[in-house]
Amino acid sequence: MTHPLSSPPEAAPESPSRPSPVPALPGVDAFPQLVWVARADGHHEYYNARWYAYTGLTPEASRGGGWRRAFHPEDLEEADRRWAHALRTGEPYEVEYRCRRHDGVWRWHLGRAHPLRDDSGRIIQWFGTCTDIEEQKRATESMRLLAEAGALLSSSSLDYASTLAALTRLVVPSLADWCAIEIAYEDGSTRQVGVAHVDPEKARYAEELRVRYPPRHEDPSGVLSVIRTGEPVVMPDIPDAVLVAGARDAEHLRIARELGLRSALLLPLKARGRTIGALSLVQAESGRRFSQADVLLGTQLAERAAVALDNARLIKEAQRLELRFRSVVTASTQAIWVTRPDGDISEDSPSWRAFTGMTYAQWRGHGWLSAVHPEDRDAAARGWFAAVEQRRPYEAEYRLIRPDGHYTPVRVRGVPVLNPDGGVREWVGTTTDISAQREVEAAARRVEREAAARRLEALRAEVSLALAREGSVPEILQDCASALVTHLGAKTARLWLYARDTNTLELAGNAGPTAPPRDKWMRVRVDGLGMVSEVARLRAQLRVDDLRDDPRVLDRAWLDATGVRSFAGMPLMVGGQLVGVLGVYRGAPLGEDAVAALAAVSDAIAQGVERRRAEEVLQQHAQELARSNEELQQFAYVASHDLQEPLRMVASYTQLLGRRYKGRLDADADEFIHYAVDGVNRMQRLIQDLLAYSRVGTRGRDARPCDAGRALDRAAANLRVAIQETHASVEYGPLPVVLADETQLTQLFQNLVGNALKFHGAAPPRVRVSAAPQGDEVRFTVRDSGIGIAPEYFERIFVIFQRLHGKEEYPGTGIGLAICKKIVERHGGRIGVESQPGEGTAFWFTLPAAPSHPES
Numbered sequence: 027m028t029h030p031l032s033s034p035p036e037a038a039p040e041s042p043s044r045p046s047p048v049p050a051l052p053g054v055d056a057f058p059q060l061v062w063v064a065r066a067d068g069h070h071e072y073y074n075a076r077w078y079a080y081t082g083l084t085p086e087a088s089r090g091g092g093w094r095r096a097f098h099p100e101d102l103e104e105a106d107r108r109w110a111h112a113l114r115t116g117e118p119y120e121v122e123y124r125c126r127r128h129d130g131v132w133r134w135h136l137g138r139a140h141p142l143r144d145d146s147g148r149i150i151q152w153f154g155t156c157t158d159i160e161e162q163k164r165a166t167e168s169m170r171l172l173a174e175a176g177a178l179l180s181s182s183s184l185d186y187a188s189t190l191a192a193l194t195r196l197v198v199p200s201l202a203d204w205c206a207i208e209i210a211y212e213d214g215s216t217r218q219v220g221v222a223h224v225d226p227e228k229a230r231y232a233e234e235l236r237v238r239y240p241p242r243h244e245d246p247s248g249v250l251s252v253i254r255t256g257e258p259v260v261m262p263d264i265p266d267a268v269l270v271a272g273a274r275d276a277e278h279l280r281i282a283r284e285l286g287l288r289s290a291l292l293l294p295l296k297a298r299g300r301t302i303g304a305l306s307l308v309q310a311e312s313g314r315r316f317s318q319a320d321v322l323l324g325t326q327l328a329e330r331a332a333v334a335l336d337n338a339r340l341i342k343e344a345q346r347l348e349l350r351f352r353s354v355v356t357a358s359t360q361a362i363w364v365t366r367p368d369g370d371i372s373e374d375s376p377s378w379r380a381f382t383g384m385t386y387a388q389w390r391g392h393g394w395l396s397a398v399h400p401e402d403r404d405a406a407a408r409g410w411f412a413a414v415e416q417r418r419p420y421e422a423e424y425r426l427i428r429p430d431g432h433y434t435p436v437r438v439r440g441v442p443v444l445n446p447d448g449g450v451r452e453w454v455g456t457t458t459d460i461s462a463q464r465e466v467e468a469a470a471r472r473v474e475r476e477a478a479a480r481r482l483e484a485l486r487a488e489v490s491l492a493l494a495r496e497g498s499v500p501e502i503l504q505d506c507a508s509a510l511v512t513h514l515g516a517k518t519a520r521l522w523l524y525a526r527d528t529n530t531l532e533l534a535g536n537a538g539p540t541a542p543p544r545d546k547w548m549r550v551r552v553d554g555l556g557m558v559s560e561v562a563r564l565r566a567q568l569r570v571d572d573l574r575d576d577p578r579v580l581d582r583a584w585l586d587a588t589g590v591r592s593f594a595g596m597p598l599m600v601g602g603q604l605v606g607v608l609g610v611y612r613g614a615p616l617g618e619d620a621v622a623a624l625a626a627v628s629d630a631i632a633q634g635v636e637r638r639r640a641e642e643v644l645q646q647h648a649q650e651l652a653r654s655n656e657e658l659q660q661f662a663y664v665a666s667h668d669l670q671e672p673l674r675m676v677a678s679y680t681q682l683l684g685r686r687y688k689g690r691l692d693a694d695a696d697e698f699i700h701y702a703v704d705g706v707n708r709m710q711r712l713i714q715d716l717l718a719y720s721r722v723g724t725r726g727r728d729a730r731p732c733d734a735g736r737a738l739d740r741a742a743a744n745l746r747v748a749i750q751e752t753h754a755s756v757e758y759g760p761l762p763v764v765l766a767d768e769t770q771l772t773q774l775f776q777n778l779v780g781n782a783l784k785f786h787g788a789a790p791p792r793v794r795v796s797a798a799p800q801g802d803e804v805r806f807t808v809r810d811s812g813i814g815i816a817p818e819y820f821e822r823i824f825v826i827f828q829r830l831h832g833k834e835e836y837p838g839t840g841i842g843l844a845i846c847k848k849i850v851e852r853h854g855g856r857i858g859v860e861s862q863p864g865e866g867t868a869f870w871f872t873l874p875a876a877p878s879h880p881e882s
Contacts, residue, residue: 058480060156067148068113082128098124098132101699102368105137115139116149118512122159130313133160138512140488140505146717153491154599157480165470168199168323170250172466175330189338191220193331198222200742201323202291202307203314204232208249209295209303209335216250216303218243235281239274248272250476256301258325259292262315271304289315297336298362299380305331323467326462340586362456365440367450369414381457383429399425399433410440414689415449417442426457434461480625485513489627493634499523500534502638506631507535509613510610514620517590518542522550524562529553531562531607538611540588547580547789549612550607556580561607567625568595571615589613596624598632605632664851681863729853731876732768734761734806738795741775748783758795760805763876770849770874775808777842778869784808786868803855804875809868815861 029647063072073088077087081096088266094102101123112119119139124132139154174196194205206221218236223229240251242289247268252259260266264287273279288309293412295303305328309315361381366415371394373430374386382389384399389397399407413420425433440455492505503521510519521535531550536542552562557578561568570593573579584590592615598605606627610616612629616624684699735758741860742756749756756779764771775795782793797804824847850857850871 030289030545034234045579057155058157060135062139062154064152064154066141066151068109068152071151071836080127081125088403092555096125100124106875112139112141112152118508119152119154120688124161125156132313133158134163135159140508142495143497143501143811145501155484157485160474161473165473167702168326168466169470171200172326173199175327184863189334191222192330194220194222197327199224199325201314203288204306204308206232206249206306206308207295207303207331208253208306210253213448214243216253225295230239239278240398245272249292249306251608252294252304253301256294256296258294258321259290260288260316261292262319262323264288264290284590286310287776288313291316291324292322293324295328295332295335297332302332302335309617322462322465329462363457365453365455367452368444368455369410378457380429381459382427384427388454397427399427401425406438412509413440414453422454423460434459435464436460457850460703479619481513485509485623486627486630486702488513489630493638494876495629499635499642502634503631503663504537505535506627507537510608510617510624510627511538514612514616514624515609517588517614518609520558520609520611521598521606522546522558522562522609524598524698525551531558531696534606540590540611542584542805555742557593557595558607558609561597561609562604565597565599565604567597567621569593569616569621578660587771592616594621594624596628598628598635600632600636607633664775727767727769728876729767731763732766734764734769734771734804734873737768737771738775738779740772741779745770745780745783748780752783752786754783754786755790755795756793756795757835761797761806765803765874766853770852774846774849774871777846778808781842781869782808782812782867785812786810787813787864788810799875800872802875803872805870805872808866809866811866814863814865815859815867816863817861824857824878 045541057074057076057092059074059367060077060080061074062070062077064070070093072784073085077088078084083092083096086092087095093791097105101121105121109119116827119137121137123135123137125135126132127661135156135157137154137156141149142151142153144150175193190207190209192206197205204223206218208216208218218233219237221229221232223232242246243250243254245251264281269279269287273282277504290309293305293307294301295305307316307320307324308353311332352718361375361377361855363371363375363378366372371390378384378389378394379386384393384397387393392407395407406422406424410420411420419442420438422438423435424438426436428434437458437460438455439458440453442450443452443454445451471493479786480538488509489506492502492509493506493699495502503523506518507521510516516538517540518538519535519539520533520537523534524530524532526531529552531552533544533548533550536544547558550562551557552559555578557568557576560578570576570578571591573591573593574582588611592612594610594612594616596608598608608624608631610624612729680699687695688699724839736757738761745756748754779793779795783791789811794809796804796809797806799805824843846869847857850873853873855865855868855872855874857871859867859869
């Protein structure tokens with residue numbers, strides 16, 4: 027996992043009793059990486075399941091500073107320093123460190139974290155991932171170690187003892203905790219020329235121990251056995267029985283046990299077909315274990331040491347021999363050969379015969395070409411004869427047959443040995459088996475491919491996370507640009523959005539260590555010059571692997587200053603329409619896999635931008651609608667309120683006119699006065715209902731637990747006169763407690779029951795009110811035996827001022843059910859109707875149920 031999943035060292039640890047505030051993140055447990063989330067102050071809040079499975083730590087053990095149990099002590103200080111820097115500056119966090127697996131094995135990981143910001147730019151969380159890079163690290167370390175060992179051995183003096191001792195110090199501790207080299211002499215004796223450990227005192231102690239307990243030829247295992255058999259020995263574990271079998275006495279066994287030896291790799295030093303020593307690699311306190319996978323690297327190291335040792339011996343011997351033998355041993359040894367000045371083989375070479383299985387008669391002259399693979403033979407011959415003719419050194423790689431009939435890749439080098447007059451005296455060359463090196467290189471390439479695939483997956487994941495976060499389109503695209511820089515190794519990544527009205531591209535995302543200022547190429551015309559314009563104009567991908575001579579480059583000074591050499595441009599398209607352009611600038615070209623991933627990421631970004639734009643338009647429309655509704659409600663309230671006073675005056679004088687002059691004028695006058703009084707009364711009811719409708723959202727109280735039965739009692743009391751006049755029966759049992767404004771709930775019941783009392787047939791109305799729980803809601807039903815409603819009018823009856831009957835038949839303003847709908851929706855519920863003409867009506871609505879334990 028990536029470093030500090032808690033706050034910096036000075037922060038207080040998380041309380042064990044405090045629950046994690048972050049729930050499991052959907053889909054994150056399927057990630058191949060370890061994933062964590064920290065608060066803005068750096069205190070960790072969440073680990074995915076991979077963390078616990080990998081480290082073996084429990085959630086309790088991981089809480090607070092528990093993550094340190096999985097970190098290598100030597101890597102904690104750097105991880106803390108970088109984490110503190112990220113928290114202080116808001117910059118992305120990245121560090122490499124060793125993490126202990128649940129079985130005790132330390133493996134290298136790459137930890138990264140990026141801040142998640144709110145609309146104001148303030149960091150609200152850190153999202154981190156941790157990727158296992160052990161294989162990549164080991165491959166890189168292996169190549170580095172081999173390169174350093176090669177440089178050390180090739181540039182050293184003829185004092186092979188000091189050179190091999192230096193090699194043991196080079197190997198520790200990157201490859202092993204202990205390293206020792208034992209060399210063999212022709213008389214059968216051996217000598218330890220180097221032993222190394224990170225603790226020099228332990229190394230000196232080991233040297234004294236070897237003097238006290240030298241290895242014995244009769245020992246069934248150990249360095250002398252490897253020298254005797256020439257076969258490597260891999261011991262993933264060193265059981266106690268091995269220590270007991272090799273101990274000379276009780277003191278020797280005690281010392282061996284105290285050293286804590288856990289795993290060993292013993293490799294023969296072979297040169298020219300014979301074993302000249304052994305390389306011992308031992309793991310102890312680090313807890314690492316060797317496997318067959320380590321034999322390849324160890325063999326390469328042993329081959330280089332053997333070559334250096336053999337070269338040193340040969341060179342010393344050549345100093346006592348004539349020039350020809352000194353020239354022979356200066357070449358790298360595997361199979362050594364000598365030819366005449368014209369390039370023909372005339373001298374026997376035991377090492378060549380041992381390497382290929384050919385006889386001297388078969389390989390002399392040009393017969394050696396028959397040992398070359400048929401597909402490589404012509405090229406090998408042309409190269410060799412051209413070198414002989416031009417008297418220049420020869421170097422080639424091809425496949426050469428081995429005694430078992432299989433072909434192996436070899437590297438061949440040959441140099442002309444000149445006479446004092448400048449003529450060629452002879453050619454001396456070497457043929458070296460490079461199959462192990464090829465395997466190491468192939469493994470390194472495979473690891474690199476896997477690492478690249480993980481980086482591309484991380485890019486897709488980080489872009490998806492950026493597109494899902496809250497924020498404006500430019501903020502999201504800035505995060506996408508940063509992800510492209512991080513995971514593609516880009517020097518600059520830029521994202522432009524297409525403005526159709528001006529036919530220009532406008533910069534939205536700009537990231538990278540060499541990114542130009544935002545005001546540079548902030549607006550790019552689609553019909554203009556340059557590669558970005560071309561991508562937009564042609565709606566097609568554009569890749570340029572070498573920008574230096576490309577005429578479309580607009581600023582060569584920027585290229586020279588930043589080292590940018592390649593460009594990859596992708597159009598952002600949705601439904602055949604241009605959304606924008608993505609541009610990635612690197613020092614080296616992108617590979618095919620990266621280009622394919624970039625195309626997929628571009629499509630995701632285009633879709634995300636269009637989706638976010640649609641959401642912003644929808645949100646804007648919703649805000650405008652809410653503002654319009656608020657203004658309409660305010661208008662309705664003001665209008666109805668301001669109409670009250672003049673209407674009361676009209677009503678008073680009209681009623682006074684009716685009382686004073688009724689019967690004193692003609693019949694028409696009485697009828698006119700009746701119409702005026704009736705109209706004023708209906709207008710008053712309409713204004714009062716309109717005022718009640720407008721107050722539902724503005725005068726309502728907060729929802730609290732209230733007894734629905736008590737609200738219905740109050741509604742029935744308000745309708746007592748209507749119930750008595752219609753001889754109605756209103757039935758209801760105990761009703762549940764709901765979250766509501768009790769006053770509005772009373773009004774809701776009053777309107778629905780009053781509706782049932784109004785729209786009844788010849789028989790007295792019967793009203794039944796019931797309630798049933800439905801999950802977190804309660805569904806109420808008000809059922810009557812009235813005239814019913816046709817289904818085509820179900821939606822219409824809840825619209826303000828909508829009436830299905832004339833005012834003479836059934837009085838009313840057409841606002842009552844609209845008020846009911848508004849009250850229910852204000853409480854987050856739903857309302858509907860079930861009815862058939864002549865069969866009664868059932869109005870239903872839902873309200874939130876009150877919690878069982880409000881105090882919680």
